[in-house]
Amino acid sequence: MLVALTGIGLSAAAGLNAYIPFLLVALLARFTDLVALPSGLAWMESWWAIGIGALLLLADVVLDKVPAVDTVNDAIQTFIRPATGGIVFAATSAAEQLEGSSWFQENPWLPIAAGVAVAGLVHAGKAAARPVVNAGTGGLGAPVVSTLEDGASIGLSLIAVFLPVLVLLVVALAVWALVVARRRWRRRRPPRTRQDGPLAGT
Secondary structure, three states: OOHHHHHHHHHHHHHOHHHHHHHHHHHHHOOOOOOOOOOOHHHHHHHHHHHHHHHHHHHHHHHHOOOOHHHHHHHHHHHHHHHHHHHHHHHHHHHHHHHOOOOHHHOOHHHHHHHHHHHHHHHHHHHHOOOOOOOOOOEEEHHHHHHHHHHHHHHHHHHHOOOOOHHHHHHHHHHHHHHHHHHHHHHHHHOOOOOOOOOOOO
């Protein structure tokens, strides 16, 4: 159960920023015993994978804070973030095998599918919200929201690894915050003007 919560948390974090949970898992696998990577994903802890991940993280952090460019970046990340979600979920599910459970061993595709689904949903919400934020703030909200998303990805990744029991609470709070923000945005939208068609007498 805890391993599943870890996978869910890391996948959700990947939906916000693909490279933060990837690097966390890779570094923990390389320098600690907290994460034991399966043989098929042992490449994650190699220096070249960590180095490329760090460069991509730097690029993503910068591009995601530029209005309009962030939308293009989100379009590119449509494939990367869900894929990374599947990878980090599968990587951390290896701990379940060490605990003696055969559930993931009998269904090796489930962690990948679950990670892709969770990260994909979070990414879809992020990508849909960003143009609205840019339009509503004249682009000034992009760096602020992006910084908050990066911080949320870091925090959620750390919670997923070290305090996985809190993952469900954090995800529930995030969903609640999104619902509240959406309702407030709808209330602030100006009412649509009624269009009655051609003027009489024309």
